[in-house]
Amino acid sequence: MINYLDKLDKKYSCALHTLDFPPITIILYPFALFFNYKLFIIHIALIAFICKESIIFPLAYTLTVIVSVATTLFLKQILKRPRPIPYHSKSKPMTFRLMEGNNSMPSGDSMQSAVFVYYILLPIVSISVFEIGVALMFVTLVGLARVYYRCHYLADVFVGAILGYLNGVVTHKITEIIFFYISL
DSSP states (O other): OHHHHHHHHHHHHHHHHSOOOHHHHHHHHHHHHTTOGGGHHHHHHHHHHHTTTOSHHHHHHHHHHHHHHHHHHHHHHHHOOOOOOOOOOSSOOSOSGGGOOSOOSSOHHHHHHHHHHHHHHTTOSSOOHHHHHHHHHHHHHHHHHHHHTTSOOHHHHHHHHHHHHHHHHHHHHHHHHHHHHHTO
16 A cells, blocks of 8 residues: 555656746745755744744744754654655756755655744734635645655655644644743
8 A cells, every 4th residue: 555655656746846847947946945954044033023022932933943853854764765866957957856865755844834834823813714825825835846846755745744733733832831831
């Protein structure tokens, strides 16, 4: 069953891997770069700006990203799923695949996108359907970009996004408990 799902995943991922359409390349490029480790301070600044009333959110976000990176690296060592084979084309001259040196499952960028969206939406008291739609679209575009640029397969980004959300929920609750006891 797992082999069948793996073949199915690779088959459908291949459709995105081999797609060579310049407008899509331009649209997905920023989403492929958004969670580059060099931009981490910008993510924290955005969380701090949105959650002005509490220092807990940026600290919890930072802790959650650290836990996410550790989780990603741990699972990649256990699952050992190889990344897609690099592919060069005229419309995709930039290759993110060459910057990736570890295994494929789960996608760390997809995990971080779900964590980021979780913390962006967290301070909103009444979340609208539109805001949820925008959040899901953002996570989806990050995942599609990672598949489009041959860094991952579809299952990698799906599992990464689910783990990122769960990681955000659990780590945020733990951080709240810690800050509650520190403030006593």
